[in-house]
Amino acid sequence: MAYLDHAATTPMLPEAVEVLTAQLTATGNASSLHAAGRRARRTVEEARETLAESLGARPSEVVFTSGGTEADNLAVKGLYWARRAADPARTRVLSSPVEHHAVLDAVDWLSDHEGATVEYLPVDPHGRVHAEALREAIARNPDDVALATVMWANNEIGTVQPVRELADVAAEFGIPLHADAVQAYGQLPVDFAASGLAAMTVSGHKVGGPYGIGALLLGREYTPVPVLHGGGQERHVRSGTLDVPAIASFATAGRIAAERREWFAQEIGALRDQLVEAVRAAVPEAILGGDPATEGRLPANAHFTFPGCEGDSLLLLLDAQGIECSTGSACTAGVAQPSHVLLATGSDPDLARGTLRFSLGHTSTKADVDAVAQAIGPAVERARNAGLT
Amino acid sequence: MTSQTPQTSQRPADRTQDRPLRVLAAMSGGVDSAVAAARAAEAGHDVTGVHLALSANPQSFRTGARGCCTIEDSRDARRAADVIGIPFYVWDLAERFREDVVDDFVAEYEAGRTPNPCLRCNEKIKFAALLDKALALGFDAVCTGHYAQVIVNEDGTRELHRASDMAKDQSYVLGVLDDRQLAHAMFPLGDTVTTKDEIRAEAERRGLAVAKKPDSHDICFIADGDTQGFLANRLGRAEGDIVDESGEKVGTHEGAYGFTIGQRKGLRIGTPAPDGKPRYVLDISPVDNTVTVGPAASLDVTALTAIKPRWCGVAPAGRGTYTAQLRAHGGETEVTAELVDGTLEVTFAEPARGVAPGQAVVLYDGTRVVGSATIASTVRATAAV
Numbered sequence: 001m002a003y004l005d006h007a008a009t010t011p012m013l014p015e016a017v018e019v020l021t022a023q024l025t026a027t028g029n030a031s032s033l034h035a036a037g038r039r040a041r042r043t044v045e046e047a048r049e050t051l052a053e054s055l056g057a058r059p060s061e062v063v064f065t066s067g068g069t070e071a072d073n074l075a076v077k078g079l080y081w082a083r084r085a086a087d088p089a090r091t092r093v094l095s096s097p098v099e100h101h102a103v104l105d106a107v108d109w110l111s112d113h114e115g116a117t118v119e120y121l122p123v124d125p126h127g128r129v130h131a132e133a134l135r136e137a138i139a140r141n142p143d144d145v146a147l148a149t150v151m152w153a154n155n156e157i158g159t160v161q162p163v164r165e166l167a168d169v170a171a172e173f174g175i176p177l178h179a180d181a182v183q184a185y186g187q188l189p190v191d192f193a194a195s196g197l198a199a200m201t202v203s204g205h206k207v208g209g210p211y212g213i214g215a216l217l218l219g220r221e222y223t224p225v226p227v228l229h230g231g232g233q234e235r236h237v238r239s240g241t242l243d244v245p246a247i248a249s250f251a252t253a254g255r256i257a258a259e260r261r262e263w264f265a266q267e268i269g270a271l272r273d274q275l276v277e278a279v280r281a282a283v284p285e286a287i288l289g290g291d292p293a294t295e296g297r298l299p300a301n302a303h304f305t306f307p308g309c310e311g312d313s314l315l316l317l318l319d320a321q322g323i324e325c326s327t328g329s330a331c332t333a334g335v336a337q338p339s340h341v342l343l344a345t346g347s348d349p350d351l352a353r354g355t356l357r358f359s360l361g362h363t364s365t366k367a368d369v370d371a372v373a374q375a376i377g378p379a380v381e382r383a384r385n386a387g388l389t
Numbered sequence: 390m391t392s393q394t395p396q397t398s399q400r401p402a403d404r405t406q407d408r409p410l411r412v413l414a415a416m417s418g419g420v421d422s423a424v425a426a427a428r429a430a431e432a433g434h435d436v437t438g439v440h441l442a443l444s445a446n447p448q449s450f451r452t453g454a455r456g457c458c459t460i461e462d463s464r465d466a467r468r469a470a471d472v473i474g475i476p477f478y479v480w481d482l483a484e485r486f487r488e489d490v491v492d493d494f495v496a497e498y499e500a501g502r503t504p505n506p507c508l509r510c511n512e513k514i515k516f517a518a519l520l521d522k523a524l525a526l527g528f529d530a531v532c533t534g535h536y537a538q539v540i541v542n543e544d545g546t547r548e549l550h551r552a553s554d555m556a557k558d559q560s561y562v563l564g565v566l567d568d569r570q571l572a573h574a575m576f577p578l579g580d581t582v583t584t585k586d587e588i589r590a591e592a593e594r595r596g597l598a599v600a601k602k603p604d605s606h607d608i609c610f611i612a613d614g615d616t617q618g619f620l621a622n623r624l625g626r627a628e629g630d631i632v633d634e635s636g637e638k639v640g641t642h643e644g645a646y647g648f649t650i651g652q653r654k655g656l657r658i659g660t661p662a663p664d665g666k667p668r669y670v671l672d673i674s675p676v677d678n679t680v681t682v683g684p685a686a687s688l689d690v691t692a693l694t695a696i697k698p699r700w701c702g703v704a705p706a707g708r709g710t711y712t713a714q715l716r717a718h719g720g721e722t723e724v725t726a727e728l729v730d731g732t733l734e735v736t737f738a739e740p741a742r743g744v745a746p747g748q749a750v751v752l753y754d755g756t757r758v759v760g761s762a763t764i765a766s767t768v769r770a771t772a773a774v
Contacts (some may be wrong), residue, residue: 312478315478317527335479382527385525
């Protein structure tokens with residue numbers, strides 16, 4: 001098996017499994033006052049400190065959530081509601097057309113149900129938002145902007161956004177900028193304080209932690225309106241009994257991923273480069289998606305468009321040979337749709353159906369790359385014969 | 390009732406291969422196709438499941454026993470594939486299905502004929518669009534949950550036969566398959582005499598959650614079962630006359646396309662027939678939007694001509710004696726048939742009733758499907774309408 005879909009989820013780190021299973025045997029609600037509760041709270045707060053340190057944030061800026069989707073929803077909807085409550089004129093939401101659906105669908109919902117006007121910032125052919133574009137959009141009327149949200153790095157094509165520059169522009173106008181950093185965490189230097197962001201999303205299972213846990217890094221001056229109301233845990237912006245084992249395990253994984261980041265970028269980045277070379281050698285007409293420059297893309301991402309092929313056919317053919325990857329785009333009712341990311345970068349709709357995303361991770365080896373090198377040529381030929389139905 | 394068992398020198402197609410085949414199993418989300426896929430996998434073949442998305446705007450959930458193309462059906466198919474332990478994909482053939490099956494269905498009714506969309510789907514979608522893509526991707530065969538048998542002769546030629554269980558036989562809707570299509574078809578349910586309960590029990594035993602799912606009936610793309618309403622929606626209402634055999638007006642209708650030859654119900658004729666006996670649709674004339682009705686005896690036809698013949702093997706030469714099936718779930722009728730200038734001329738041994746242009750006539754030699762053609766016109770036993 002060659003597992004090359006780490007951007008979907010990556011195997012848990014053994015250390016994170018150990019912490020998770022050990023914590024599962026302990027009892028205690030972190031909100032309780034007795035000894036069991038105090039033990040649980042200590043575990044949570046230590047995890048919070050660990051995670052904050054790995055992300056260049058203060059512990060009080062870590063709001064645990066059930067994952068990336070919830071953190072994105074809390075940031076986008078919560079900040080929108082709070083900013084609009086402070087000034088009803090603030091109804092404009094600036095976003096990018098290459099966001100993950102957790103952000104895209106949340107801003108669409110605000111537009112459909114909460115009177116928001118959503119404006120998608122233009123992106124270049126690599127899917128990158130430029131600071132000038134953000135400036136231009138805000139400057140048209142700085143007073144009606146509720147928030148801006150632009151992902152740190154794209155989950156499909158791996159393009160890294162100029163987060164610091166975007167945050168500087170937003171800060172100039174006093175507008176909060178949120179970034180979904182789910183793909184960036186563990187692969188790029190992610191420093192919340194240095195980024196200038198108001199809010200930032202991270203997820204546990206993308207860095208070797210468990211599923212169902214994530215966090216919204218949230219500047220202390222921001223109080224989004226909650227999406228989940230209840231017991232008031234997590235700064236009163238996110239209620240719900242804290243998942244102590246998942247939180248502890250997530251922090252362990254996050255710490256290790258951050259510690260190994262340079263090794264990851266170098267070693268896994270080198271494997272990725274070999275994979276790109278191998279695919280190009282076997283299929284010269286394959287188009288590399290995103291930014292070809294190393295510093296402009298995630299070190300573990302390789303995204304290709306194969307003209308004349310359907311991504312689904314390639315997936316089936318590679319799957320049959322034990323190579324697990326993704327088309328990168330979402331399904332509607334199980335039917336593959338042309339990638340919204342590729343369409344936003346100006347790709348032809350037919351081309352946008354013929355994509356494959358290989359995403360490497362901490363368990364990737366040269367053997368995985370070799371498997372792709374061997375299989376991709378014949379697979380593309382077959383898929384091309386099957387055509388675009 | 391069990392039909393004749395093929396000779397022992399012949400073996401079902403899916404058992405003749407020494408090497409495992411790469412099989413693409415079409416999985417509707419129903420119990421038959423799930424058990425078929427499971428049997429193919431159990432036989433050692435390398436099976437991949439595919440659900441065909443045939444509707445551009447699928448409903449979320451099934452309503453009643455109709456339809457096969459909801460998202461819930463797709464999930465049922467995926468759940469079954471996961472239990473069988475085979476890869477599963479959804480292929481979007483909605484556009485092809487609309488062009489080749491739905492639009493054709495509407496056009497045929499508009500022209501006063503009575504199409505069989507299941508047959509059309511097998512010919513154009515399952516064993517054409519799907520099969521072609523499967524072959525291009527390196528699969529050897531397409532497997533479905535149809536009840537029919539493919540027999541491989543010693544010389545390698547293939548024959549399509551009725552299912553062992555005549556009561557479940559679906560060879561009629563497969564009668565359009567030619568040699569090449571048959572060579573890549575696999576029907577794992579066709580060679581066992583099983584009741585539906587036994588298939589359900591087998592599904593249960595295999596851990597398939599679809600074991601208790603109700604059967605689908607009727608036309609999959611008309612989810613509410615209201616064919617008239619569906620056609621009226623597409624073709625609009627067009628009031629016209631219902632006349633008797635003498636041409637006298639006996640009622641009105643809201644669109645000639647809404648009728649089928651042999652239909653008795655839903656005519657809503659005010660004046661009774663002179664003899665007081667029920668009246669049936671004898672003829673549909675889309676040109677003057679007229680429906681002709683008359684007594685049952687006038688439905689008797691002695692011969693028909695049929696176009697677009699397709700043969701399971703070589704086209705037979707000269708006049709031959711066959712049994713014919715004239716509609717899905719219809720009985721067998723003895724006929725002689727001959728191919729004349731590309732048109733099939735069929736003569737009935739005894740007059741037959743309810744023969745509707747647009748339907749397929751499928752010719753059998755014993756249990757073997759010889760071929761099929763689309764009924765274009767009929768010759769009435771009584772004076773012509």
